[in-house]
Amino acid sequence: MSFDMSVTMQTIAELRGVTKTFGNVVAAKDLNLSIGKGEFLSFLGPSGCGKTTALRMLAGFEKPTEGQVLLDGEVVNDLDAHHRPVNMVFQHYALFPHLSVFDNIAYGLRQQRPHVDKQTIATKVEQALETVRLGGFGPRRIWEMSGGQQQRVALARAIVNEPKLLLLDEPMAALDRKLRKEMQFELQNLQRQLGITFVLVTHDQEEALSMSDRICVMEGGSIVQVGSPRELYDMPRSRYVAGFVGTSNFFDATVTDSAADQITVRLASGQKVHGTPEIPIDAGQEVCVSIRPEQITLTRALPTAEIALPVTIQNRIFLGEHTEYLARNEALGDFHVLVPRQAELNEGTFNAGEQAFVSWGEGALLILEN
Amino acid sequence: MRLYAICVYLFLYIPIGIIALFSFNAGRHASQFMGFSTQWYGKALNNPFVMDALETSLLAAFITACLASTLGTMAAIALQGVKGWLRTLFDAMIYIAIMIPGIVIGIATLIALVTVFGWLNPLLASLWPDGANPPQLSMGMPTLVAAHTMFTMALVIIIVRARLSGMDRALMEASADLFATPWGTFRQVTLPLIAPAILAGFLLSFTFSFDDFIIAFFVAGSETTLPIYIFSSIRRGVTPEINAIGTMVMGASLLLLVAAQLLLRRGASKSNN
Numbered sequence A: 001m002s003f004d005m006s007v008t009m010q011t012i013a014e015l016r017g018v019t020k021t022f023g024n025v026v027a028a029k030d031l032n033l034s035i036g037k038g039e040f041l042s043f044l045g046p047s048g049c050g051k052t053t054a055l056r057m058l059a060g061f062e063k064p065t066e067g068q069v070l071l072d073g074e075v076v077n078d079l080d081a082h083h084r085p086v087n088m089v090f091q092h093y094a095l096f097p098h099l100s101v102f103d104n105i106a107y108g109l110r111q112q113r114p115h116v117d118k119q120t121i122a123t124k125v126e127q128a129l130e131t132v133r134l135g136g137f138g139p140r141r142i143w144e145m146s147g148g149q150q151q152r153v154a155l156a157r158a159i160v161n162e163p164k165l166l167l168l169d170e171p172m173a174a175l176d177r178k179l180r181k182e183m184q185f186e187l188q189n190l191q192r193q194l195g196i197t198f199v200l201v202t203h204d205q206e207e208a209l210s211m212s213d214r215i216c217v218m219e220g221g222s223i224v225q226v227g228s229p230r231e232l233y234d235m236p237r238s239r240y241v242a243g244f245v246g247t248s249n250f251f252d253a254t255v256t257d258s259a260a261d262q263i264t265v266r267l268a269s270g271q272k273v274h275g276t277p278e279i280p281i282d283a284g285q286e287v288c289v290s291i292r293p294e295q296i297t298l299t300r301a302l303p304t305a306e307i308a309l310p311v312t313i314q315n316r317i318f319l320g321e322h323t324e325y326l327a328r329n330e331a332l333g334d335f336h337v338l339v340p341r342q343a344e345l346n347e348g349t350f351n352a353g354e355q356a357f358v359s360w361g362e363g364a365l366l367i368l369e370n
Numbered sequence B: 001m002r003l004y005a006i007c008v009y010l011f012l013y014i015p016i017g018i019i020a021l022f023s024f025n026a027g028r029h030a031s032q033f034m035g036f037s038t039q040w041y042g043k044a045l046n047n048p049f050v051m052d053a054l055e056t057s058l059l060a061a062f063i064t065a066c067l068a069s070t071l072g073t074m075a076a077i078a079l080q081g082v083k084g085w086l087r088t089l090f091d092a093m094i095y096i097a098i099m100i101p102g103i104v105i106g107i108a109t110l111i112a113l114v115t116v117f118g119w120l121n122p123l124l125a126s127l128w129p130d131g132a133n134p135p136q137l138s139m140g141m142p143t144l145v146a147a148h149t150m151f152t153m154a155l156v157i158i159i160v161r162a163r164l165s166g167m168d169r170a171l172m173e174a175s176a177d178l179f180a181t182p183w184g185t186f187r188q189v190t191l192p193l194i195a196p197a198i199l200a201g202f203l204l205s206f207t208f209s210f211d212d213f214i215i216a217f218f219v220a221g222s223e224t225t226l227p228i229y230i231f232s233s234i235r236r237g238v239t240p241e242i243n244a245i246g247t248m249v250m251g252a253s254l255l256l257l258v259a260a261q262l263l264l265r266r267g268a269s270k271s272n273n
């Protein structure tokens, strides 16, 4: 499933020029974003870049200093959190310690006016427990549950209300690695199954890449790029995005020639390379070029590619299906190269100190703003 | 250092131990032990003056505890939203209320009340129609409860506020996120979580009011609380009956203090989970 906002996608929530300041700290700056009905959207960025603030404005815990927050086409800036048909899974779950698992999940339903009858509540809570695979855990106390189970309770407590938006603030930060992987799959399945719009906040690129339909990359309170994981990976708009979404090799370069659809840059090693930037770039500008480690080919013989650079192998790390090499070029510096198992069978492994060549196919090299 | 500590404890607890021991004395003199007996407990419980004083003390302690825990909790919650110099001022006043010696509070309250009553009574008299008996404001149960409440409220504020600040703010937000109104959040989340602290505050207030002699001595007027009764009896000589009363008061107070401590500890461990 892929979401393209330009096609027929119903918007469920929207940020329009939203800015939030705390005293003189600008936590969010001119955010513009449409969230489509039923999509899985992630806010991705390092700690302190304003992800939580953006989420809290959708939940209604923070009021924008400027701009508008829309839910279902209506401006909800002044609508308090308890009136918004939106639910949140908190970073540390925030489960009520004095209530049982059942009562935690029933909490939202019990606030509805007119009252929801007991039987309906019991049915819905049981169903939610089944959905998060905690059937029969209703009578347990919260502190009797493990971290992973508590997280499921937090999830059930939110989805039982069938919210228009489910907001998740770093829901897996407190789980260990194995559990996190498991939860990622489960969360994704759950989202498909329920059709609820998920908005996730994370600083973990792997998490964002593996689960989201779209990722909104943030830096210093601003949105720097929004797109599908593939778009962000293949067509990052800046060095920041390329570095945050996947890993890459970056080298400084100077633009020598700028035409409409192609520009030429000179690497520090003197070679000239061509590329198509995502954004207009002028001649003479300092830019950076990016090459993903898995797009580099490592060979013993001089390859026929447009550009091949001689390197010395520095280091080899066996990763199972891949082997990662650190290869040094005199002029440009270190290249991280990811060689798939299959290629390695052909070329054989390289040892530290060995001479080799790095090359890459057309389109592998991206020209990015510094 | 160890020896020093032991001496201090002996010094503190030996007299108390002796009182408890002599309350079981079969003889009537405080200086020699004549064998075990519980007769003085029976005597004390059958003494109408003691029972009257006990009733007065229990009533004052109960009303004080109710008022102090209610008002103190309300104040602690309201103070959460107060910041800056106003907060500093309130904090200072709370701590001053606890640190000022009881005798100063007693005298100050007495002087203040006498002055205000001396001013209000003629005013009330002039408001009442001729011939009718105008009410006379004077020292008694209300002034005793008021003085005790003022002091113990400060204790409750401190205990409840500590509990509130140890509470995860996200819980309140989670409640609001789950459609609870601010009042609903208070009733269903805040109140149950601070309940152990409120109850502990209630027990401490009760104990304080029940045990207090100094403040009561000044503001109780014609009311005789148990400590006041004990004090006036001692002037006629210490009897094993007084020892028995003292031992019972001490036992009850200790029980309440331990209960309060347990409540505070259990509440804290639960919310940190």
Ligand SMILES: Nc1ncnc2c1ncn2[C@@H]1O[C@H](COP(=O)(O)OP(=O)(O)O)[C@@H](O)[C@H]1O
Binding pocket: A022, A025, A026, A027, A045, A046, A047, A048, A049, A050, A051, A052, A053, A054
């Ligand atoms: N309630 C607040 N008061 C003051 N500053 C805040 C508050 N909330 C967030 N900030 C500041 O706003 C910035 C963004 O915070 P946040 O949205 O929590 O970032 P993230 O979730 O991406 O780590 C940070 O510099 C943070 O210190």
Ligand SMILES: [Mg+2]
Binding pocket: A048, A051, A052
């Ligand atoms: Mg955050």
